[in-house]
Amino acid sequence: MGIxxxxxxxxxxxxxxxxxxxxVDLSVPEGSFFALLGPNGAGKSSLINILADTVKxxxxxxxxxxxxxxxxxxxxxxxxxxxxxxxxxDPFFAPRDILKIMSGMFGVKPDMKWxxxxxxxxxxxxxxxxxxxxLSGGMRRRLLVAQxxxxxxxVVILDEPTAGVDVELRKRxxxxxxxxxxxxxxxxxxxxxxxxxxxxxxxxxxxNQGKLLTSQSMKGLLDNVGSSSxxxxxPEERIVSTDIEQKLADFSPRSQxxxxxxxxxxxxxxxxxxxxYQAALATFGEATSxxxxxxxxxxxxLRITHENQT
Amino acid sequence: MNWYGCWTLYSRxxxxxxxxxxxxxxxxxxxxxxxxxVFRYAMGARSxxxxxxxxxxxxxxxxxxxxxxxxxxxxxxxxxxVGKLMNMQxxxxxxPLSAFEVTLAFLGAAVTxxxxxxxxxxxxxxxxxxxxxxHVWMILFYGVCGSIIxxxxxxxxxxxxxxxxxxxxxxxxxxxxxxxxxxxxYSVKQLPESWQAVNHFNPFFYLIDGFRHGFLNVGDTDPxxxxxxxxxxxxxxxxxxxxxxxxxxxxxx
Numbered sequence: 001m002g003i004x005x006x007x008x009x010x011x012x013x014x015x016x017x018x019x020x021x022x023x024v025d026l027s028v029p030e031g032s033f034f035a036l037l038g039p040n041g042a043g044k045s046s047l048i049n050i051l052a053d054t055v056k057x058x059x060x061x062x063x064x065x066x067x068x069x070x071x072x073x074x075x076x077x078x079x080x081x082x083x084x085x086x087x088x089x090d091p092f093f094a095p096r097d098i099l100k101i102m103s104g105m106f107g108v109k110p111d112m113k114w115x116x117x118x119x120x121x122x123x124x125x126x127x128x129x130x131x132x133x134x135l136s137g138g139m140r141r142r143l144l145v146a147q148x149x150x151x152x153x154x155v156v157i158l159d160e161p162t163a164g165v166d167v168e169l170r171k172r173x174x175x176x177x178x179x180x181x182x183x184x185x186x187x188x189x190x191x192x193x194x195x196x197x198x199x200x201x202x203x204x205x206x207x208n209q210g211k212l213l214t215s216q217s218m219k220g221l222l223d224n225v226g227s228s229s230x231x232x233x234x235p236e237e238r239i240v241s242t243d244i245e246q247k248l249a250d251f252s253p254r255s256q257x258x259x260x261x262x263x264x265x266x267x268x269x270x271x272x273x274x275x276x277y278q279a280a281l282a283t284f285g286e287a288t289s290x291x292x293x294x295x296x297x298x299x300x301x302l303r304i305t306h307e308n309q310t
Numbered sequence: 311m312n313w314y315g316c317w318t319l320y321s322r323x324x325x326x327x328x329x330x331x332x333x334x335x336x337x338x339x340x341x342x343x344x345x346x347x348v349f350r351y352a353m354g355a356r357s358x359x360x361x362x363x364x365x366x367x368x369x370x371x372x373x374x375x376x377x378x379x380x381x382x383x384x385x386x387x388x389x390x391x392v393g394k395l396m397n398m399q400x401x402x403x404x405x406p407l408s409a410f411e412v413t414l415a416f417l418g419a420a421v422t423x424x425x426x427x428x429x430x431x432x433x434x435x436x437x438x439x440x441x442x443x444x445h446v447w448m449i450l451f452y453g454v455c456g457s458i459i460x461x462x463x464x465x466x467x468x469x470x471x472x473x474x475x476x477x478x479x480x481x482x483x484x485x486x487x488x489x490x491x492x493x494x495x496y497s498v499k500q501l502p503e504s505w506q507a508v509n510h511f512n513p514f515f516y517l518i519d520g521f522r523h524g525f526l527n528v529g530d531t532d533p534x535x536x537x538x539x540x541x542x543x544x545x546x547x548x549x550x551x552x553x554x555x556x557x558x559x560x561x562x563x
Contacts, residue, residue: 014563015563052400052403052404053403053404053562054400054403054404054562055562055563056558056562056563073406074312074406074408075406077404077405077406078406080404082404084397084400086397087397088396088397088398088400088401089396089398090396090398090401091392091396091398092325092326092329092330093322093325093329101318101322102401102405104314104315104317104318104319104322105315105318105319105322105401105402105405105406105407106315106405106406107312107314107315107406108314109314147401
């Protein structure tokens with residue numbers, strides 16, 4: 001499998017002196033469903049806007065489907081569809097016309113069958129002839145998705161496309177994206193809904209403060225970085241004294257009221273659940289309830305971005 | 311060349327003003343008619359000194375040219391401003407269109423709007439006078455060049471302006487004075503000598519005078535000199551638009 005997108009040492013410093021990107025590296029495999037995560041202000045949108053050619057980079061290199069993005073822009077643009085984060089719409093036209101115009105600007109004679117299919121899949125058929133001003137926020141966002149897909153790009157970038165879209169519709173939108181991905185389209189996605197990224201994406205990268213923190217397969221990230229913990233509940237309050245803390249140092253114990261949490265470690269695919277449970281039994285007595293909590297993407301995300309800050 | 315993309319952008323820019331033709335065509339026509347009515351009765355049957363032309367006939371070509379220039383400016387500047395306001399210019403930047411193609415499409419639409427406004431105005435105004443076309447080439451040359459220059463300035467102004475306030479500033483303090491003081495309402499021969507000289511530094515003066523020359527066969531400038539100056543101004547404006555768009559001036563910073 002080839003590389004759809006290879007970003008090397010990309011930097012961006014805005015005119016006001018704000019450093020948005022400080023040498024980001026990123027490699028997106030062709031055909032992947034790639035999640036780009038990071039807290040607000042991490043530089044995700046700056047990166048995407050540079051790829052979309054709406055912002056100039058300060059320095060760095062980008063290879064897009066094997067070609068230099070900055071010297072072969074025109075070819076690259078034809079293979080790329082971008083859904084911008086901020087809602088934008090053309091107040092002079094209706095969705096069907098907007099899609100025809102967008103297709104034409106890409107040098108593609110409007111394929112009305114595809115445009116109708118897009119309108120239908122994104123549930124805009126009923127509103128196809130209304131002026132874009134009359135559309136609701138969610139509809140405008142779906143129109144942005146349609147605009148990004150109208151020229152049938154090989155790589156699609158979605159910058160938080162589901163903000164303000166209701167749950168039902170979000171599911172259907174993701175169903176559509178999955179189909180496109182299955183048909184060979186590379187999809188790069190930023191989202192604030194981490195469970196969405198976890199469910200949809202096979203690769204994940206986390207950036208913060210303009211730098212790449214990690215980039216790997218979603219499974220790899222959840223397996224290797226993601227640990228789980230043992231949560232025990234007791235009839236009465238339990239306090240982790242310094243003494244206990246030393247004794248159970250392996251499990252970094254912490255308590256909250258009648259709840260005690262012990263961190264588990266994974267070695268060769270086995271967790272040390274038994275050791276932890278035995279240690280807890282010896283220290284705190286019999287528990288009323290025992291639970292294993294898997295660290296999900298959100299925990300991993302928070303931990304990695306937090307580690308980076310301290 | 312992405313000709314199809316360039317054509318699509320041109321037709322989008324043209325359909326945009328046709329969708330709101332009350333504002334973009336009917337309103338300018340009405341404004342020009344009102345000027346004409348006011349001056350018709352204020353000036354009566356007086357002639358322009360030194361030119362031996364009825365003031366009323368002198369005024370018509372000037373008003374038409376002024377409307378063309380203002381509309382060419384408005385078309386590009388408002389398109390880019392609304393684009394910025396609606397965050398819509400990103401679609402233009404994401405599309406595989408070169409700066410040359412974008413410039414061509416924008417200026418083409420500006421000329422189209424100016425031409426439509428000119429035809430509408432002439433159809434409305436000419437029946438009230440007995441003027442006729444003397445030099446077609448002059449009318450076309452100055453009309454098209456004037457629209458390109460103003461369309462180009464509108465593009466640059468649109469890129470430069472961050473807000474509608476900036477745009478209003480540009481319009482009221484640069485564009486309006488230059489058009490009003492360019493000889494639409496008077497012959498420069500009526501001015502004191504020193505001011506006549508100043509007028510020769512106003513590029514709009516050559517445009518209006520040349521355009522009028524095409525109808526009345528009289529003018530304040532030497533046509534061969536004016537053709538040179540106007541050609542140079544047109545090429546410079548187009549080049550500036552192309553370069554500024556290519557570097558993403560104030561759009562991609």
